[in-house]
Amino acid sequence: MKPTDTSNPEYFHRVVDCQHACPAHTPVPEYIRLIAAERYTDAYMVNWESNVFPGVLGRTCDRPCEPACRRGRVEDEPVAICRLKRVAADNKADISDRLPKIPTQKNGKRVALVGAGPAALTVARDLAPLGYQLDLYDEQIKGGGFMRSQIPSFRLPETVLDEEVNYILNMGVVSQFDTYVESLKDLLGQGYDAVFVGSGAPKGRDLNVPGREAADASIHIGIDWLGSVAFEHTKKIGKRVIVLGGGNTAMDCCRTARRLGGEEVKVIVRSPFADMKASPWEKDDAQTEDIPIIDNHVPLEFVLENDKLVGMTFDRVVAEYNDAGKRSLVSTGEEPAFYACDEVLIAIGQENAFPWIERDIDIAFDQWEMPEVDRITFQSSNPKVFFGGDAAFGPENIITAVAHGHQAAISIDSFCQGDNVAERPLPGVTLVSQKMGIHEWSYDSSIEEDLRYKVPHADKKSALKDRRLEVELGFDIATAFKEAERCLNCDVQTVFSEALCIECDACMDICPTDCINFIDNDDEPALRQSLRVPADDLEQAIYVSDNLKTGRVMVKDEDVCLHCGLCAERCPTAAWDMQKFLYQVTQASVL
Amino acid sequence: MSYIRPEFRHPNSPANERGYTRKDYEGGLSTLCAGCGHDSVSAAIIDACFELSIEPHRVAKISGIGCSSKTPTYFLGNSHGFNSVHGRMPSVATGANLANREMIYVGVSGDGDSASIGLGQFAHVTRRNLNMLYVVENNGCYGLTKGQDSATADIGSASKKGAPNPYAPIDLCTLALQLGATYVGRSFSGDKAQLVPLIKGALAHKGFAFLDVISPCVTFNDSAKSTKAYDFVREHAEATGKMDFVPVKQEITADYEPGYTQEVTLHDGSVIHLYKQDGDIENIAGRKSIRDRNEALRQVQQYKTNGKILTGLLYVDPDSQDFHNTLGTVSGALRDLGEKELCPGKQTLADINASFR
Numbered sequence: 027m028k029p030t031d032t033s034n035p036e037y038f039h040r041v042v043d044c045q046h047a048c049p050a051h052t053p054v055p056e057y058i059r060l061i062a063a064e065r066y067t068d069a070y071m072v073n074w075e076s077n078v079f080p081g082v083l084g085r086t087c088d089r090p091c092e093p094a095c096r097r098g099r100v101e102d103e104p105v106a107i108c109r110l111k112r113v114a115a116d117n118k119a120d121i122s123d124r125l126p127k128i129p130t131q132k133n134g135k136r137v138a139l140v141g142a143g144p145a146a147l148t149v150a151r152d153l154a155p156l157g158y159q160l161d162l163y164d165e166q167i168k169g170g171g172f173m174r175s176q177i178p179s180f181r182l183p184e185t186v187l188d189e190e191v192n193y194i195l196n197m198g199v200v201s202q203f204d205t206y207v208e209s210l211k212d213l214l215g216q217g218y219d220a221v222f223v224g225s226g227a228p229k230g231r232d233l234n235v236p237g238r239e240a241a242d243a244s245i246h247i248g249i250d251w252l253g254s255v256a257f258e259h260t261k262k263i264g265k266r267v268i269v270l271g272g273g274n275t276a277m278d279c280c281r282t283a284r285r286l287g288g289e290e291v292k293v294i295v296r297s298p299f300a301d302m303k304a305s306p307w308e309k310d311d312a313q314t315e316d317i318p319i320i321d322n323h324v325p326l327e328f329v330l331e332n333d334k335l336v337g338m339t340f341d342r343v344v345a346e347y348n349d350a351g352k353r354s355l356v357s358t359g360e361e362p363a364f365y366a367c368d369e370v371l372i373a374i375g376q377e378n379a380f381p382w383i384e385r386d387i388d389i390a391f392d393q394w395e396m397p398e399v400d401r402i403t404f405q406s407s408n409p410k411v412f413f414g415g416d417a418a419f420g421p422e423n424i425i426t427a428v429a430h431g432h433q434a435a436i437s438i439d440s441f442c443q444g445d446n447v448a449e450r451p452l453p454g455v456t457l458v459s460q461k462m463g464i465h466e467w468s469y470d471s472s473i474e475e476d477l478r479y480k481v482p483h484a485d486k487k488s489a490l491k492d493r494r495l496e497v498e499l500g501f502d503i504a505t506a507f508k509e510a511e512r513c514l515n516c517d518v519q520t521v522f523s524e525a526l527c528i529e530c531d532a533c534m535d536i537c538p539t540d541c542i543n544f545i546d547n548d549d550e551p552a553l554r555q556s557l558r559v560p561a562d563d564l565e566q567a568i569y570v571s572d573n574l575k576t577g578r579v580m581v582k583d584e585d586v587c588l589h590c591g592l593c594a595e596r597c598p599t600a601a602w603d604m605q606k607f608l609y610q611v612t613q614a615s616v617l
Numbered sequence: 618m619s620y621i622r623p624e625f626r627h628p629n630s631p632a633n634e635r636g637y638t639r640k641d642y643e644g645g646l647s648t649l650c651a652g653c654g655h656d657s658v659s660a661a662i663i664d665a666c667f668e669l670s671i672e673p674h675r676v677a678k679i680s681g682i683g684c685s686s687k688t689p690t691y692f693l694g695n696s697h698g699f700n701s702v703h704g705r706m707p708s709v710a711t712g713a714n715l716a717n718r719e720m721i722y723v724g725v726s727g728d729g730d731s732a733s734i735g736l737g738q739f740a741h742v743t744r745r746n747l748n749m750l751y752v753v754e755n756n757g758c759y760g761l762t763k764g765q766d767s768a769t770a771d772i773g774s775a776s777k778k779g780a781p782n783p784y785a786p787i788d789l790c791t792l793a794l795q796l797g798a799t800y801v802g803r804s805f806s807g808d809k810a811q812l813v814p815l816i817k818g819a820l821a822h823k824g825f826a827f828l829d830v831i832s833p834c835v836t837f838n839d840s841a842k843s844t845k846a847y848d849f850v851r852e853h854a855e856a857t858g859k860m861d862f863v864p865v866k867q868e869i870t871a872d873y874e875p876g877y878t879q880e881v882t883l884h885d886g887s888v889i890h891l892y893k894q895d896g897d898i899e900n901i902a903g904r905k906s907i908r909d910r911n912e913a914l915r916q917v918q919q920y921k922t923n924g925k926i927l928t929g930l931l932y933v934d935p936d937s938q939d940f941h942n943t944l945g946t947v948s949g950a951l952r953d954l955g956e957k958e959l960c961p962g963k964q965t966l967a968d969i970n971a972s973f974r
């Protein structure tokens with residue numbers, strides 16, 4: 027293999043698994059160290075700059091970082107990255123003096139933002155400090171988008187959301203709430219320099235089986251129902267509730283139903299339990315609140331008696347998988363199962379809908395009625411119109427919406443300034459040695475063996491009585507410290523200088539996880555197999571040096587490196603050094 | 618500075634026949650200087666014991682004094698150990714071995730420990746053909762006492778701060794060969810591919826197995842003028858041939874590289890293969906048999922005269938009679954003897970006495 031080019035920032039970026047997996051590339055180990063150092067405000071700002079909603083995300087993020095976390099590959103569970111973020115938010119001091127200054131002298135460019143969800147709010151935050159005039163439209167009465175209308179208060183208290191939404195609205199954004207944009211053509215006609223569409227994926231999928239129309243009064247589309255609970259149009263539900271669906275929306279529906287008077291709430295899902303889309307922790311939380319999840323049941327019919335919904339029937343199925351791993355649900359041939367209920371919540375998926383976007387304004391739509399949007403620039407075929415968040419490529423999550431927002435803001439800025447939108451700014455990168463003395467590092471290199479700590483929960487009885495009572499209480503400071511210490515500091519990179527190496531083997535001998543090898547070079551597949559422990563995880567890079575004096579090369583498998591620094595401590599010539607790598611996605615404005 | 622090695626290991630770290638992973642053969646975190654050759658020798662011992670599936674509790678580690686003699690703390694943490702007096706490891710090993718012949722004895726010493734203060738002990742344990750692995754971690758200096766020249770330092774070799782050594786060196790392999798050692802090898806801490814099979818063969822050998830392992834002292838004797846420095850050894854070492862160790866039971870199915878020349882079956886049925894990669898079938902460093910002691914002596918000297926260091930397996934006598942055979946001791950460990958064997962009764966005593974009349 028050719029020697030690894032570590033001057034390409036993408037190489038070390040990939041080693042920081044959590045940060046790499048995060049759509050916004052939040053510098054995770056950096057903020058976790060700040061939490062351990064009790065520098066909560068600094069930890070918060072690292073997050074705020076990158077993901078805009080640390081308090082919200084520290085409670086609700088889908089956490090793609092956690093399955094990626096290296097810790098999960100050397101022991102049972104990853105670091106509680108998400109809940110540590112909340113610790114920063116809960117314990118920070120006032121940050122108002124750290125917020126970017128908004129110029130009073132505007133730059134003369136006007137941008138309209140449709141929707142006040144995380145995507146559009148991120149665009150606003152990135153453009154406001156540059157002097158853009160920003161008009162924000164949302165049909166709801168307050169900002170936040172789905173974070174407000176869909177995510178229940180027992181998971182995300184309104185105060186937390188208000189605070190983080192207001193940081194942005196207070197940047198001089200002209201918000202026009204309670205205003206549904208009926209026509210994009212009209213909006214463009216108002217002479218905006220650019221329009222950002224962050225209107226989300228607002229349409230809940232319906233279930234058309236017999237009885238649907240007749241029982242309509244007792245059947246609700248999950249996301250509409252959650253929205254109506256959030257804005258207090260709906261305050262109660264029947265005693266027996268069936269929730270259809272296996273995603274996170276279903277989990278929010280069933281838990282909300284428990285708080286609105288539902289005593290016997292069940293989730294009934296087509297697929298096997300293990301295949302459900304809901305995150306494992308959401309399923310746990312639902313089950314803890316006495317909500318059974320009945321899997322392998324395909325809805326057949328809404329059953330009515332005297333024109334009133336009395337229950338539903340289901341076909342019992344088993345999942346069969348073909349050679350390609352494709353699943354089909356096959357009926358067991360048993361009698362249909364009947365479950366009694368008073369009301370049904372349908373949470374079987376969400377769709378985009380753009381009835382307000384005319385089809386004759388140069389925005390191309392594909393066969394699924396989705397706008398054609400560039401995956402890097404977020405520009406549509408109408409160069410003035412940009413999309414992001416769920417509106418761009420279908421429903422995702424908050425952190426993805428934020429990541430889109432940052433990129434769209436860069437594009438809008440380039441576009442408005444007459445620059446080439448396709449030209450993307452390089453990430454900001456620093457690589458700094460952590461050496462403080464012969465064997466002293468400026469990071470805590472020792473590896474703690476503690477297992478993942480659990481976040482304490484509020485008492486169930488009180489929680490079920492009050493839909494606004496937050497269930498998760500968050501880590502206390504002492505536990506947060508211990509959880510933070512579980513982080514392996516994967517951003518502190520092992521950097522190798524072949525010219526210094528005398529091939530004494532000390533690093534290879536000391537490495538607890540057999541990462542380091544001194545062997546003859548070969549092509550990548552052969553090299554991966556000839557290591558002390560074969561490097562079978564192809565997702566993880568191997569780090570190959572140039573030829574050493576003996577003609578061999580150093581090959582390090584990055585997969586389960588603990589970043590413990592022992593290799594560098596044992597190296598007599600400092601051929602290994604531990605260097606902190608900070609990778610920052612460049613944003614439209616420097617905060 | 619880390620004092621504790623993290624507990625986590627590679628999740629795919631392989632297990633041996635006994636179900637142990639390498640971790641089960643590790644010891645405490647070394648306190649030697651970073652880059653000390655001795656730590657590599659420890660790692661090679663760990664590799665060898667792991668690969669041979671030796672149960673750690675069956676091993677006794679015995680050493681004298683010196684950086685080298687400290688190393689048993691850093692490997693086989695689940696084995697027995699005795700850190701004895703300077704140069705006296707052979708006596709302690711002899712006593713332990715006589716009391717319990719069922720254990721595997723690993724003696725670790727230094728060039729100071731064996732070639733200076735302990736030279737007499739070294740000579741006698743070699744003569745007795747005690748069943749043990751005797752490793753000298755040879756750095757040409759007294760590392761622990763700040764790098765004074767040792768008795769193995771070559772003429773003209775100079776340590777980092779020292780003057781060129783004026784005295785003739787003791788060659789421990791030559792001495793071992795002359796004194797009747799039955800397994801003799803020389804290696805380099807920086808060459809695990811050679812060292813690990815050498816240690817495995819030595820552990821399987823029944824009798825006195827001596828390994829002189831050049832193991833650079835990075836702190837005091839890794840200088841440009843030292844003949845025990847990493848660079849010097851890499852430039853001047855030449856191997857007798859490549860060696861493979863095939864343990865008992867393992868069927869010999871591997872395709873050996875061309876040029877395989879000799880095979881030596883040890884007493885327990887394990888096999889050592891020696892081959893030259895250049896296809897020089899007849900010769901291992903110009904020698905017909907690895908079992909020829911005279912040739913071994915001649916060659917070691919010849920390489921030295923040519924300014925080279927001959928490494929690899931130098932000599933083996935697979936049919937050797939160890940000290941217990943010579944003495945005709947009981948077949949098991951003394952601790953297993955019962956009252957019946959220890960007090961055989963008046964009649965037996967009378968018979969013994971009668972035999973001397």
Ligand SMILES: Cc1cc2nc3c(=O)[nH]c(=O)nc-3n(C[C@H](O)[C@H](O)[C@H](O)COP(=O)(O)OP(=O)(O)OC[C@H]3O[C@@H](n4cnc5c(N)ncnc54)[C@H](O)[C@@H]3O)c2cc1C
Nearest residue numbers: 141143144145164165171172207225226415416422423424
């Ligand atoms: C029940 C539920 C729970 C969820 N839980 C989580 C979670 O825990 N964690 C997570 O990361 N994600 C979660 N999500 C997903 C997440 O809410 C969305 O992916 C995210 O909010 C998308 O952000 P966005 O900016 O694209 O748009 P949205 O947040 O959807 O905001 C779009 C806004 O635009 C407004 N709008 C639309 N059309 C118009 C128009 N024509 N004129 C004016 N206003 C308009 C809408 O009213 C809405 O307020 C959940 C989703 C649901 C349905």
Ligand SMILES: Cc1ncc(C[n+]2csc(CCOP(=O)(O)OP(=O)(O)O)c2C)c(N)n1
Nearest residue numbers: 683684685703727728729730758759760761
């Ligand atoms: C009886 C006695 N004499 C002298 C010493 C001092 N001493 C300690 S270690 C050592 C030399 C060790 O040299 P070597 O065996 O080569 O070990 P190294 O440190 O080089 O590995 C000496 C002379 C001692 N500890 N005990």
Ligand code: SF4
Nearest residue numbers: 537587588590591593
């Ligand atoms: S930091 Fe060095 S010693 Fe520690 S696990 Fe990584 S490669 Fe091994």
Ligand code: SF4
Nearest residue numbers: 527528530531533597
């Ligand atoms: S410890 Fe340093 S000098 Fe020794 S092999 Fe490793 S990198 Fe090379």
Ligand code: SF4
Nearest residue numbers: 650653684760834835
């Ligand atoms: S002084 Fe020399 S022999 Fe002793 S530990 Fe340091 S490098 Fe090794």
Ligand SMILES: [Mg+2]
Nearest residue numbers: 727728756758
């Ligand atoms: Mg020495």
